[in-house]
Amino acid sequence: MKQAVCLYLHVHQPFRIKHYTIFDSGVDHNYFNEHPGGADNERIIKKVAYKSYLPANKALQHLLDTNPEFKFSISITGVLIEQLEMWAPEVLQSFKDLVASGRVEILAETYHHSLVFFYSKTEFEAQVTMHRQKIQDVFGLTPQVFRNTELSYNNDLASWADQAGYKGIITEGWEPILGWRSPNFMYKPAHTNNIRLMLKNYRLSDDVAFRFSDRNWSEWPLTAEKFVHWMGAAMDNAQTFNLFMDYETFGEHQWEETGIFEFLKAFPDFWMKSRQDRTFMTLSEAINSYEAQDSIDIPQTLTWADTERDLSAWLGNSMQQQALQALYSLHKSVIDSGDWQLIEDWRKLQTSDHFYYMCTKWFNDGDIHAYFSPYTSPYEAFINFMNAWHDLKYRLAQKGYEV
Amino acid sequence: MKILMLGWELPPHHTGGMGVVCLQLCKALASQSADIEFVLPYSADFPTINFMKVTPAMPTSVEEVLRQSGGTYDSQYFSYLDARGNTRGVNMAEHQDNYVKYVSQLALLGEYDVIHAHDWLTFRAGLAAKHISGKPLIVHIHSTEFDRSGGNSGNPLVREIEYLGLHLADKIIAVSQATKDIIVREYDIDPSRISVVHNAIEFNENELYETGSSYKYIEYMKTQGYKVILSAGRLTVQKGLTNLLHAAKEVVERNPKTLFLVVGSGEQYQELIRLAADLGISQNVIMVGYINGTGKQWRDAFRCADLFVMPSISEPFGLTPIEAITFGAPVLISKQTGVSEVLKNCFKVDFWDIHEMANQMCAAITYPNLKEEIYRNAQAELKKIAWNKSIDKIMDIYNKQLQRVAV
Numbered sequence: 093m094k095q096a097v098c099l100y101l102h103v104h105q106p107f108r109i110k111h112y113t114i115f116d117s118g119v120d121h122n123y124f125n126e127h128p129g130g131a132d133n134e135r136i137i138k139k140v141a142y143k144s145y146l147p148a149n150k151a152l153q154h155l156l157d158t159n160p161e162f163k164f165s166i167s168i169t170g171v172l173i174e175q176l177e178m179w180a181p182e183v184l185q186s187f188k189d190l191v192a193s194g195r196v197e198i199l200a201e202t203y204h205h206s207l208v209f210f211y212s213k214t215e216f217e218a219q220v221t222m223h224r225q226k227i228q229d230v231f232g233l234t235p236q237v238f239r240n241t242e243l244s245y246n247n248d249l250a251s252w253a254d255q256a257g258y259k260g261i262i263t264e265g266w267e268p269i270l271g272w273r274s275p276n277f278m279y280k281p282a283h284t285n286n287i288r289l290m291l292k293n294y295r296l297s298d299d300v301a302f303r304f305s306d307r308n309w310s311e312w313p314l315t316a317e318k319f320v321h322w323m324g325a326a327m328d329n330a331q332t333f334n335l336f337m338d339y340e341t342f343g344e345h346q347w348e349e350t351g352i353f354e355f356l357k358a359f360p361d362f363w364m365k366s367r368q369d370r371t372f373m374t375l376s377e378a379i380n381s382y383e384a385q386d387s388i389d390i391p392q393t394l395t396w397a398d399t400e401r402d403l404s405a406w407l408g409n410s411m412q413q414q415a416l417q418a419l420y421s422l423h424k425s426v427i428d429s430g431d432w433q434l435i436e437d438w439r440k441l442q443t444s445d446h447f448y449y450m451c452t453k454w455f456n457d458g459d460i461h462a463y464f465s466p467y468t469s470p471y472e473a474f475i476n477f478m479n480a481w482h483d484l485k486y487r488l489a490q491k492g493y494e495v
Numbered sequence: 496m497k498i499l500m501l502g503w504e505l506p507p508h509h510t511g512g513m514g515v516v517c518l519q520l521c522k523a524l525a526s527q528s529a530d531i532e533f534v535l536p537y538s539a540d541f542p543t544i545n546f547m548k549v550t551p552a553m554p555t556s557v558e559e560v561l562r563q564s565g566g567t568y569d570s571q572y573f574s575y576l577d578a579r580g581n582t583r584g585v586n587m588a589e590h591q592d593n594y595v596k597y598v599s600q601l602a603l604l605g606e607y608d609v610i611h612a613h614d615w616l617t618f619r620a621g622l623a624a625k626h627i628s629g630k631p632l633i634v635h636i637h638s639t640e641f642d643r644s645g646g647n648s649g650n651p652l653v654r655e656i657e658y659l660g661l662h663l664a665d666k667i668i669a670v671s672q673a674t675k676d677i678i679v680r681e682y683d684i685d686p687s688r689i690s691v692v693h694n695a696i697e698f699n700e701n702e703l704y705e706t707g708s709s710y711k712y713i714e715y716m717k718t719q720g721y722k723v724i725l726s727a728g729r730l731t732v733q734k735g736l737t738n739l740l741h742a743a744k745e746v747v748e749r750n751p752k753t754l755f756l757v758v759g760s761g762e763q764y765q766e767l768i769r770l771a772a773d774l775g776i777s778q779n780v781i782m783v784g785y786i787n788g789t790g791k792q793w794r795d796a797f798r799c800a801d802l803f804v805m806p807s808i809s810e811p812f813g814l815t816p817i818e819a820i821t822f823g824a825p826v827l828i829s830k831q832t833g834v835s836e837v838l839k840n841c842f843k844v845d846f847w848d849i850h851e852m853a854n855q856m857c858a859a860i861t862y863p864n865l866k867e868e869i870y871r872n873a874q875a876e877l878k879k880i881a882w883n884k885s886i887d888k889i890m891d892i893y894n895k896q897l898q899r900v901a902v
Contacts, residue, residue: 114756114783115792118712410772418778471765474772475782482781486712489719 093381096373097323097363098290098332099164100262102239103187103339104205105140105172106445108133108466112479121433121487123480124440132466134179141180144343149186151342151356156193162360163195163372166339167239170203170226171443184230191231197374198227200235200258206442207241207406209249210393211420215427219439220256237261237375241444243292243336243396244403247389250281250289258287260379262336264396265291270388276330278382282389288379289388292336292396296323301337305350313351316358320366331382332373336396398453406447411474415447418481425493426484434487441480449473496893498524499607499624500533501598501617505549507789508539511729512814513637515788516670516694517613520889521547523697523882527890534601534620536594552597553590595620602628609893613637615653618660631665631896636674641681642809645732658682665899666892668692670812671833677811692889693837694812695882698821702794709795713754713781717799721752722860725800725824727786727793727815728807730761735806735829735846737763737770742806744774745853746860753779753860758796760785797822801866802859807832808846816841820877825870827855837880840872 107124110132124133155162168187176184190196202208203223208216220238227233237260238253245263253261265275273279275291299319303309311318323333338345346352364370373381397405407413419441426438449465450473467473489495500521504514521531531547538551594617602610602624610632612621618634625632640649640657648654661667661682667689669675675689708714713723724746728734736757743755757767757780764782771780786793797803803819803826810832817834819826820841827842828835835843842855859866 114712114781115709118710118715409769410775411768411777414772414775414777421778469765471768474768474777475784478777478781481778482712486715489715495716495719 093331094369094371095330095367096332096371096378096381098334098373098375098378100199100239100334100336100375101164101166101339101341102337103145103166103168103172105133105137105169105175106205106443107171107175107440108136109441109446109476109480112476112483114479114482117479117483118486121437121483123437123483133175136466137175137179140340140344141176141183143348144340145180145183146186147348147353148339148342148356149183149190151353152190153186155357155360156190156195159360159364161364161371163197163374163377165197165199165237165375166190167199167201168227169201169205170223171205171440173226173230188231191233195374197237197376198231198233198235199262199375200224200227200238202241204439204442205241205444206439207244207403207416207444207447208442209240209244209252210403211416212423213252215423237290237379242403242406244393245390245395246393247281247283247391250284250287250390254281254284254287260288260290260375262290262292262334262375263390264394264401265293265334266394266401269390269394273386273388274330276333277385278331278379280384280387282387288384290332290334290375290378293334294396296333297335297337300335300352300355301341301345304341304346304352304355314355316355316362319355319359320362323363324366331385332378405451405453406444409450409452409470411452411470412447412450415450415474415477415481418478422481422484422488425488425495429488429491429493431487431491434484434491438484441477441484446473446477450477496529496609496897497605497607498529498531498893499598499601499605499610499630500531500547501610501612501621501624502533503536503614503616505533505535505541505544507787508537508541509788512788512812513614515696515814516637516812518544519695519697519882520886523886524889527886529890529893532601532605532607534594534598536590536616550601552594591616591619595623599623599627602630608897609633611635612660612664615640615657615660618656622660622663625663625665631899632663633666633668633892633896634660634664635668635670636661636678636811637670638811639674639677639681641677642674642811643731643733645735645808664688665896666690668889668892670694671836673831673833673836674811690888690892692885693833693880694814695880695885696814696817696821697882703821705791705794708799709792710756710799713756713799716754717801719752721754722750722801723754723756723799724802724804724856724860725756725758725796725819726804726806727758727796728805730757730759730763730767732763733807733809734761734763735808736767738846738849738852739804739806740767740770740774740776740780742849742852742856743771743780744776745850746856747776747779749857750860751779755780756783756796756800757781758783758786758793794818794822797824800824802827802842802856804852804856805829805832805834806844806846806852810834817877817880820870820873823870825859825866825873827852827859838873838876840869840876842869 109123202219238258239262243263275293279289281289450470452470485495502517505518506514525546534550534552536552598620610624613635614637621632640653661684669689669691672691675691678684679686746753771777797819803824805828807829812833816826829846830843831846844852
């Protein structure tokens with residue numbers, strides 16, 4: 093059996109909440125655009141498109157064109173697709189072109205990149221269905237493998253995905269949970285029937301995603317040759333090397349000047365030539381190809397974030413907990429209202445990024461939080477969010493709902 | 496009579512109550528034929544000031560004075576927002592030195608009868624002017640370092656300047672009896688050298704009859720049965736807001752339809768947001784942020800409130816309760832405020848008595864009759880709090896000083 097690299101890239105941008113004060117509550121119901129027609133989010137989308145999506149897609153397209161065995165998987169959120177449709181249709185087209193090759197798989201997830209699984213099953217299913225519909229409409233594919241927001245995962249989620257008919261699910265390959273087991277094999281989640289579990293090889297993934305441009309890193313500069321060499325050393329009998337990372341690794345987290353695109357372009361050739369039996373696979377293909385080696389029991393919630401690998405980046409402090417609690421306390425009346433715009437705004441507020449911006453773990457992991465936040469402090473993020481939440485409440489009250 | 500008036504800020508380019516008091520005080524004095532030259536540490540346009548001469552001590556163009564740190568005058572840096580919107584930090588000591596130099600120059604060249612200096616930032620300049628010109632110095636205490644540090648000793652350098660100013664001045668004016676007591680107790684001053692002159696406040700007629708609220712959401716929630724409790728001021732330890740939030744939790748437990756509107760910025764901003772979250776009342780506590788005290792949003796805050804609260808640990812005077820009553824809100828103040836010496840028709844509580852604070856807030860929002868009665872009587876009382884009486888006292892102090900010099 094061949095040994096495969098399973099490259100999986102996550103593509104997402106939230107609808108960031110604009111500067112929104114209490115004077116806007118009850119007056120301005122548009123939380124996400126600075127001016128009619130957009131400014132802030134539009135600017136960010138265009139910047140990321142220019143720095144990352146377009147050059148990365150170009151490089152990936154080239155690899156698909158020149159290397160018949162090159163394959164990969166992506167996940168792309170509904171809220172990003174909406175923004176691309178509005179502000180960067182050429183980027184969406186370039187994703188469609190990639191998918192048209194037949195060698196790019198798209199994963200299932202929540203449309204709004206939310207943590208709703210931990211709050212409401214029915215709303216969770218609604219958002220997953222919305223996402224499936226959107227992917228079918230835009231790309232003509234039906235996702236087979238599930239990824240939850242931030243790779244958050246536990247036994248319950250695996251059981252749900254199993255019953256929902258997904259053939260696979262992914263999460264972080266975190267050693268304290270794996271124990272002696274390696275992430276480079278296929279697994280079966282505990283208490284499930286048919287579904288398979290694939291685990292991120294976080295060391296190799298983070299070498300690219302986080303450490304690539306770090307000049308203090310003893311392995312800097314990282315070349316494709318060196319990277320492939322490590323994969324040989326890692327394990328001769330490995331089934332898959334699961335390289336899971338944010339799409340924005342290419343060009344945004346690691347700037348073009350760091351040589352990240354050259355690395356991306358060079359890597360597949362080195363990989364294929366390093367041994368006879370090496371190839372690339374989409375996640376579905378890997379699941380069809382390999383037998384599960386063991387069953388893995390993960391009762392607690394695991395994510396791919398921070399050194400804790402839990403949900404603490406999103407609900408670790410009381411502000412985050414209050415904000416989430418406030419938002420989901422409106423669940424019933426929002427849905428009952430039947431007002432599509434209101435429901436959609438409520439869902440856009442569920443995007444996990446809003447809560448990530450409120451994270452106060454400033455030091456160590458914190459710096460990465462600060463880099464991604466459009467606000468000067470987690471407190472400002474919280475105030476902004478709550479003011480928008482108050483407006484949502486106002487709209488519900490106007491419709492006659494008890495608030 | 497020519498007055499050399501030394502102050503640190505004037506509205507609309509100001510951050511706190513002292514600027515408002517200085518402006519209104521000078522206006523009232525000018526109407527009593529005092530000829531005032533007001534020296535500021537920055538230059539700015541004051542289109543509404545035609546009753547006195549405003550002189551910038553430095554050619555620092557300032558669009559708006561910002562108190563970013565919120566630490567009033569004890570912060571090492573003042574920040575200014577210039578006309579182009581850039582924020583600039585200014586080193587406090589250097590800034591003061593320049594101010595002293597300029598004022599000394601004025602005192603040397605100009606003819607003044609009295610030097611009147613407001614709070615510690617201007618004391619060194621006041622002392623220098625007194626030294627050069629031999630004219631009497633009156634220091635006016637709006638707040639002490641003891642107040643600003645919430646009843647602790649505060650910054651020793653500031654204390655020293657205050658100590659010098661108080662001991663070397665010819666006369667001291669305190670804005671309340673409480674402040675006078677602090678000066679006697681904390682700064683070892685003979686009480687006979689201190690006169691208490693309470694602040695007052697006047698409003699523009701047109702401000703009184705504004706319509707339409709800036710707080711659409713709040714107004715709407717009131718129609719849904721919500722009650723609104725407002726606090727407004729710098730978010731510093733002096734203002735006692737952590738106690739207010741603890742009391743707010745007790746209120747929300749009894750009446751979940753209560754909104755706490757917290758207006759202001761300052762060094763406790765983050766701490767208070769966090770505390771509200773920890774107490775589980777984030778949905779009820781709305782952090783409004785900084786609002787300019789001369790704008791309609793500021794007045795509308797009082798208009799939409801069912802109760803205004805000033806739970807200060809230490810407040811030499813405190814003008815905002817008077818603004819609150821003027822614009823429509825009954826008030827709850829701590830007994831540790833100077834204004835409680837002149838305002839009788841209000842709720843009063845010791846700043847540390849959280850349970851009683853919650854009790855009174857609940858009563859105010861639960862019994863409309865109580866609220867109406869206290870508000871109506873406060874409005875009547877307000878008519879008695881006017882500048883006339885205070886100005887008479889100050890003019891009297893000026894005249895006595897002049898006679899003393901003449902002798």
